[in-house]
Amino acid sequence: MKKIGFTVFMFFAMVLFVFPQWGHAAAGSTSIYLDGKGLELTKNGQVQNVKGNVMIPIRVVVEELGFDVDWDKKTRTITIQQSDTQLKLVVGQSTALVNGKEVKLAAAPKLVSDTTLVPLRFVGEQMGLKVNWNNEEKAVYLITPNSGSGNGTGSGENAGSGNEGQTPGQVPDNSANLANVGGISFSDNRLMIAVDKNVKPNIFKMAGPDRIVIDLPSTKFADSFSTGQLLDQTQNGYIDVTEYPDVSKVRYALFNDQPSTIRVVLDLNHAKNYELINNNDGLIIVNLNTDASTPGTAPGGNGKKLVVIDAGHGGSDPGAISITKKKEKDFNLAVVLKVQELLKQESDIDFVLTRSSDTYPTLQDRVKIANDLKADIFISVHANSGSATASGVETYYTRSESLSLAKVMHKYLVQSSGLKDRSVRSKSLHVTRETKMPAVLLECGYLSNKNDNAVLYTEDFQNRVAEGIVKGIKEYLGVK
Ligand SMILES: [Zn+2]
Known part of the structure; x- marks a missing residue:
């Protein structure tokens, strides 16, 4: 990369929600999902629970949502802007400004090492996000408006209830409009859900552990459901699956009651693709008998993993030029x-x-090579350029499915380079965005920095970084 695009939240991450019921949650085990995709929580500060107010690093949320954030170090003020909403929060102060109006916070923003934590529920809701807490999974679900994912709230499926644009919690469900789920079964490697009205499921994959989640907006369990299968008093039940290797269990629950949403979870033994079949004929089918190969299976069926390695720039494109006039491409x-x-x-x-x-x-050629080959992972190698004082290594990813690769690669990049850890970062870059497999871009140091530049072109440094990259690849792919 020639330039770093990161400006304001380079060194601070923030977030935090206020969840009264979070007193029980072990903060460290809390997961956050944005429109069904897991977010990075381990870098730039840990999740914190301050008197029931869970504070979580917001950097990824901020980046993925595209909020503008400004940090004034002198006044310790965080300004968050999105379209016509402006939030101003000050570290240590329990009053915030929303478009100039004072609002009381349940918890004051705080600074932990180089990470700023702010109340996430406050920020999320002020910025128009819907925030759900799932106590069973100890997970926060953030849903962006019109995302079509999450738990289906606000997507207008409650025909006739006229609640669009209002906070769901203020609008009671009209249960007569809900579809009844009459039965859930799993056979022939297919999940089948019987419904008595048209339902538009939101389906998405989650990892760690692998599962497929199916949310059924505007549904409830039919009165007859519990006579046919397990449903306990808390509206939870499950089916143990033994005869199909992909699935260990099917769980189902009333996930949200305003608006009423049933969630069905397929607990997988490994990552698996699926096909959703919904012809509005009373049966929703999630078919796992798909031809798409299970992730990790190399093309050609030789059992080997396929890695695409991309040396950034080249030819007419020198990349960044170092302070000693060396070219990044080399x-x-x-x-x-x-x-x-x-x-x-x-x-x-x-x-x-x-x-x-x-x-x-x-860039298109590079992506096409990886996509056509159905590579398991894609790794692009670069060196960075910025201010004279900027120094160290960064690992970039774009799609959340690349995050675990980014973390592993970054660990080895930091170790092997011996340079400053500038963290895993999310950014929309062509090669990490357009590739279809986990993909990262490594920035191995700053050509604009005297000390980094002095080592970057040495055999020793390059050998160490190459070894680190290979260690990372092996660890991620599980190759001994
Ligand atoms: Zn570059």
Whole structure:
């Protein structure tokens, strides 16, 4: 990357919600999902629970939602802006300004090392997010308006209830409008849900552990449901699955009662693709008999993992120019060629380089190589440039399914480079965004920094970083 695009929240992350019922939740085990996708919580500060107000790093939420954030170090003021809403919060103060009006906070923003924590429920709701807490999963579900995911609230499926645009909690369900779920079963590697009205399910995958979640907005369990199968007094039940290798259990519950939403979860033994069949004929089917291969299976069926390694820039594109007039493209290629030599020794890993000499494949070409090959992972190697004082390594990802790869690769990048840890970051970059497999972009140091630049072109540094990259690849792919 020639330039860093990060400005304001480079060193602070913030978030926090106020959940009265969170007193029981072990803060460290709380997960946050944005429109069904898990968010990074471990970098830039841990989740904190302050008198029942759970404070969580907001950096990823902020980045993924695209809020503008400004941090005034002198006055310790955080300004968050989105369209016509402006929030001003001050570290240590329990009053915030919403478009200039004072609002009391349940918990004051606080600074923990270099991370700023702010009340997430407050911020989320002020910014128009819907915030749900699932006590069973100890998880927060953030739902952006019109996302079409989450638990279906606000998506207008409550025909005739006229509650669009209002806080769901203020509007009682008209239970006559709800679809009844009459039965849930699993056979022939298919989940089947019987309903008596048209239902538009929201379905998404989650990892750690792998599962497929199906939310059924505007539904309730039919009165007859519990006579046919397990449903306890808290409206929870399950089906143990033994005869199908992909699935261990089907769980179902009344996930939300305003508006009434049933959630069905397929607990998987490994990540699995699915096909949703909903012809509005009274049966919703989630079919796991899909041809798409299980993630991790290499193309060609040889059982090997396939890694695409991308040396950034090249040819007519030099990338960043170092303070000693060296070209980024040469650093990138030198490291990638060293990675190549190491990967040749790995019998369980196949690899493809997007370039192995001083040429310039377009960004589209690089992505196409990886997508056409159905690579397991994509790793792009770069060096950064910024202010003279900026120093250290960063790992970028775009899609949340790349986060776990980013964390593993970054751990080894920090270790092997010996440079400052500038953290895993989320950013919309072509090669990490358009690829279809977990993909990261490594920034291995700053060519604009005297100390970083002095080591980046040394054999020793490049060998170490190449070794780190290969260690990361092996760990992520589970290759011994
Ligand atoms: Zn670059």
